Amino acid sequence: MPTSRLxxxxxxxxxxxxxxxxxxxxxxxxxxxxxxxxxxxxGLLSYLLSFIYVGIYWNNHHHMFQLVNxxxxxxxxxxxxxxxxxxxxPYTTAxxxxxxxxxxxVLAYGTNLLLAAIAWFILQAVIIRHQGSGSPLAKxxxxxxxxxxxLVLYVAGICCGLPGExxxxxxxxxxxxxxxxxWIIPDRRIxxxxxxxxxxx
Amino acid sequence: MPTSRLxxxxxxxxxxxxxxxxxxxxxxxxxxxxxxxxxxxxGLLSYLLSFIYVGIYWNNHHHMFQLVNxxxxxxxxxxxxxxxxxxxxPYTTAxxxxxxxxxxxVLAYGTNLLLAAIAWFILQAVIIRHQGSGSPLAKxxxxxxxxxxxLVLYVAGICCGLPGExxxxxxxxxxxxxxxxxWIIPDRRIxxxxxxxxxxx
Amino acid sequence: MPTSRLxxxxxxxxxxxxxxxxxxxxxxxxxxxxxxxxxxxxGLLSYLLSFIYVGIYWNNHHHMFQLVNxxxxxxxxxxxxxxxxxxxxPYTTAxxxxxxxxxxxVLAYGTNLLLAAIAWFILQAVIIRHQGSGSPLAKxxxxxxxxxxxLVLYVAGICCGLPGExxxxxxxxxxxxxxxxxWIIPDRRIxxxxxxxxxxx
Amino acid sequence: MPTSRLxxxxxxxxxxxxxxxxxxxxxxxxxxxxxxxxxxxxGLLSYLLSFIYVGIYWNNHHHMFQLVNxxxxxxxxxxxxxxxxxxxxPYTTAxxxxxxxxxxxVLAYGTNLLLAAIAWFILQAVIIRHQGSGSPLAKxxxxxxxxxxxLVLYVAGICCGLPGExxxxxxxxxxxxxxxxxWIIPDRRIxxxxxxxxxxx
Numbered sequence: 001m002p003t004s005r006l007x008x009x010x011x012x013x014x015x016x017x018x019x020x021x022x023x024x025x026x027x028x029x030x031x032x033x034x035x036x037x038x039x040x041x042x043g044l045l046s047y048l049l050s051f052i053y054v055g056i057y058w059n060n061h062h063h064m065f066q067l068v069n070x071x072x073x074x075x076x077x078x079x080x081x082x083x084x085x086x087x088x089x090p091y092t093t094a095x096x097x098x099x100x101x102x103x104x105x106v107l108a109y110g111t112n113l114l115l116a117a118i119a120w121f122i123l124q125a126v127i128i129r130h131q132g133s134g135s136p137l138a139k140x141x142x143x144x145x146x147x148x149x150x151l152v153l154y155v156a157g158i159c160c161g162l163p164g165e166x167x168x169x170x171x172x173x174x175x176x177x178x179x180x181x182x183w184i185i186p187d188r189r190i191x192x193x194x195x196x197x198x199x200x201x
Numbered sequence: 202m203p204t205s206r207l208x209x210x211x212x213x214x215x216x217x218x219x220x221x222x223x224x225x226x227x228x229x230x231x232x233x234x235x236x237x238x239x240x241x242x243x244g245l246l247s248y249l250l251s252f253i254y255v256g257i258y259w260n261n262h263h264h265m266f267q268l269v270n271x272x273x274x275x276x277x278x279x280x281x282x283x284x285x286x287x288x289x290x291p292y293t294t295a296x297x298x299x300x301x302x303x304x305x306x307v308l309a310y311g312t313n314l315l316l317a318a319i320a321w322f323i324l325q326a327v328i329i330r331h332q333g334s335g336s337p338l339a340k341x342x343x344x345x346x347x348x349x350x351x352l353v354l355y356v357a358g359i360c361c362g363l364p365g366e367x368x369x370x371x372x373x374x375x376x377x378x379x380x381x382x383x384w385i386i387p388d389r390r391i392x393x394x395x396x397x398x399x400x401x402x
Numbered sequence: 403m404p405t406s407r408l409x410x411x412x413x414x415x416x417x418x419x420x421x422x423x424x425x426x427x428x429x430x431x432x433x434x435x436x437x438x439x440x441x442x443x444x445g446l447l448s449y450l451l452s453f454i455y456v457g458i459y460w461n462n463h464h465h466m467f468q469l470v471n472x473x474x475x476x477x478x479x480x481x482x483x484x485x486x487x488x489x490x491x492p493y494t495t496a497x498x499x500x501x502x503x504x505x506x507x508v509l510a511y512g513t514n515l516l517l518a519a520i521a522w523f524i525l526q527a528v529i530i531r532h533q534g535s536g537s538p539l540a541k542x543x544x545x546x547x548x549x550x551x552x553l554v555l556y557v558a559g560i561c562c563g564l565p566g567e568x569x570x571x572x573x574x575x576x577x578x579x580x581x582x583x584x585w586i587i588p589d590r591r592i593x594x595x596x597x598x599x600x601x602x603x
Numbered sequence: 604m605p606t607s608r609l610x611x612x613x614x615x616x617x618x619x620x621x622x623x624x625x626x627x628x629x630x631x632x633x634x635x636x637x638x639x640x641x642x643x644x645x646g647l648l649s650y651l652l653s654f655i656y657v658g659i660y661w662n663n664h665h666h667m668f669q670l671v672n673x674x675x676x677x678x679x680x681x682x683x684x685x686x687x688x689x690x691x692x693p694y695t696t697a698x699x700x701x702x703x704x705x706x707x708x709v710l711a712y713g714t715n716l717l718l719a720a721i722a723w724f725i726l727q728a729v730i731i732r733h734q735g736s737g738s739p740l741a742k743x744x745x746x747x748x749x750x751x752x753x754l755v756l757y758v759a760g761i762c763c764g765l766p767g768e769x770x771x772x773x774x775x776x777x778x779x780x781x782x783x784x785x786w787i788i789p790d791r792r793i794x795x796x797x798x799x800x801x802x803x804x
Contacts, residue, residue, distance in 0.1 A: 087220050
């Protein structure tokens with residue numbers, strides 16, 4: 001099976017996830033600047049962080065599927081489980097924001113990030129196994145230090161969030177922000193492979 | 202008429218259905234782990250079940266239309282009626298979950314599953330009739346024991362839900378879960394036909 | 403400019419319109435069958451009617467753009483104004499249903515149907531003028547008796563809705579249902595042209 | 604990387620933004636014409652203005668990417684930041700409308716328009732730099748007087764909104780309406796380039 005419909009369906013789901021989060025932002029109660037700040041001060045920042053995360057996943061998905069020609073049933077389900085965890089972002093983002101970055105919601109947000117990252121790794125592994133030896137994706141990913149480091153930082157963020165004191169909660173959020181910043185730069189390994197060997201289709 | 206726009210439109214509708222269900226999940230009232238469990242304990246499971254069902258329909262739709270070259274007006278309306286019943290999933294899922302899996306909502310959910318399955322069968326039949334004798338889809342589907350068994354299990358689930366006692370309600374839900382698990386494995390018959398004879402376009 | 407992105411964007415907008423209407427349906431207050439009937443008795447019928455209307459527009463859009471090769475800026479805006487009036491369907495459907503088919507909301511719904519039909523005619527005219535003499539769409543549409551009759555029935559429906567007595571309101575709704583039924587059969591004229599002369603691209 | 608998925612993803616996001624705004628319109632409380640006017644009198648106008656703005660961005664995006672063959676990582680992020688600011692339109696539109704065009708919300712709406720325009724300019728610049736010398740987009744855009752004038756008008760609108768008296772607020776809104784009207788005509792420069800030199804792919 002070609003990848004076109006999997007890409008179109010994923011584009012649709014990611015486009016909806018990235019857009020519906022803004023619907024969770026409640027319009028300010030009053031019409032003053034203070035009301036905007038009160039209602040959306042942190043809300044816009046939470047939205048921006050989750051927007052960037054979904055953008056990163058879309059970018060990486062786009063890059064990864066440049067190196068994929070055919071999909072199997074396993075790849076379809078690997079992709080669906082990634083989309084499932086990404087689809088929880090509006091929920092965990094809204095909860096985290098509504099509670100003013102309380103302890104458990106920040107932990108839930110981090111867990112959501114971690115589960116999405118694990119689903120990403122599983123999808124990558126399923127594709128590489130499906131491509132067999134000499135898989136162009138396997139070559140492009142290499143030892144995947146950046147991916148592994150992200151997992152470590154997500155776990156570090158979750159651990160930081162455990163005590164629940166203000167300082168540690170901000171440190172947890174800091175971990176999530178650092179991972180996002182690291183990934184805003186798209187995966188040059190795949191760009192290089194495409195340039196050197198041509199896209200596989 | 203080629204199938205490209207029908208596939209794109211269906212991808213769009215299914216992407217929205219699968220994503221908006223998460224908007225029905227209400228964020229927990231408090232910020233504790235207990236509040237999350239209270240608010241989303243069963244909600245996440247209901248969402249997961251419906252997510253898997255929509256995923257199954259997308260997978261099977263994707264597989265089926267691999268064997269379809271041209272669509273007629275009848276196929277367009279067959280497809281729209283399938284999308285109509287799938288679009289009710291967010292509604293019946295939310296009701297079932299809000300009422301804590303009460304008797305009538307569980308029956309309504311099962312009826313929704315059954316109606317979607319019947320719409321699927323009608324769509325399949327319309328395509329096969331449109332393809333005429335030697336239809337590659339007819340060959341791939343064969344006697345369709347898995348599809349027939351699903352119908353039986355949906356009806357069994359609805360019957361189990363009728364008494365409304367806790368035990369029977371869980372049995373009804375069990376039937377729906379079993380069908381979902383059976384279909385997570387995509388339709389190998391179509392994979393085999395594609396491998397053996399090449400995709401028809 | 404090719405038509406591919408105009409078709410993709412329209413598919414996206416129509417997919418969202420057809421799906422978000424179900425979000426307007428409020429889940430029943432209780433868990434009994436009576437509560438379902440009370441909450442969704444007419445709601446599901448209203449949703450079905452609007453779902454069919456959006457489905458008809460999608461089908462006809464799909465058929466029409468089979469005969470269109472290139473789009474101009476005027477076609478883009480003609481298409482956007484059609485999408486604008488279709489995007490009001492969830493709003494007018496919800497209002498009509500919330501008020502139990504009261505006089506003004508039924509008039510508003512009919513006006514919405516009429517405006518969408520007028521936008522459709524304008525879009526058709528813009529495309530035909532853009533294609534110039536010998537336009538395949540002009541040949542396919544012909545004298546467009548069905549389209550003209552629909553306009554007459556919409557206006558008749560709006561007039562029936564004016565008195566606001568129960569009988570006349572139902573007659574107005576009857577007009578809208580009749581037009582929907584007449585259009586469920588897709589436009590065979592275009593099918594015939596495509597079969598006789600081949601698709602233009 | 605080809606532009607197809609970037610276009611598909613942007614189409615999806617823009618389709619959702621343009622459609623979800625109508626969900627922000629609250630159905631009238633009563634069933635009279637007065638209730639409709641009260642609830643949606645200005646709401647429909649605000650929606651129309653934002654609908655036209657998103658339509659303009661879609662049209663211009665469509666035109667611009669006619670002249671783009673390949674995208675880099677920078678183009679992907681430039682595009683995502685444009686989509687981010689456009690995704691705030693439902694939020695600022697709803698706030699402006701809920702507060703009856705109060706001073707700060709009108710300023711926020713203008714700022715949103717300005718930020719989206721700046722993101723557009725950055726995206727344009729990133730593409731032109733990526734295309735290198737002899738960039739077809741650079742030729743098509745030329746000195747971009749219309750784009751510059753729009754920025755001036757947005758800033759003028761924001762300045763007009765600062766005093767907060769009724770007259771000045773309406774003048775600010777007038778500025779935004781004038782820009783929209785100026786852009787409803789799609790960018791003929793790109794049409795001319797495509798006609799003269801052929802599309803680059």
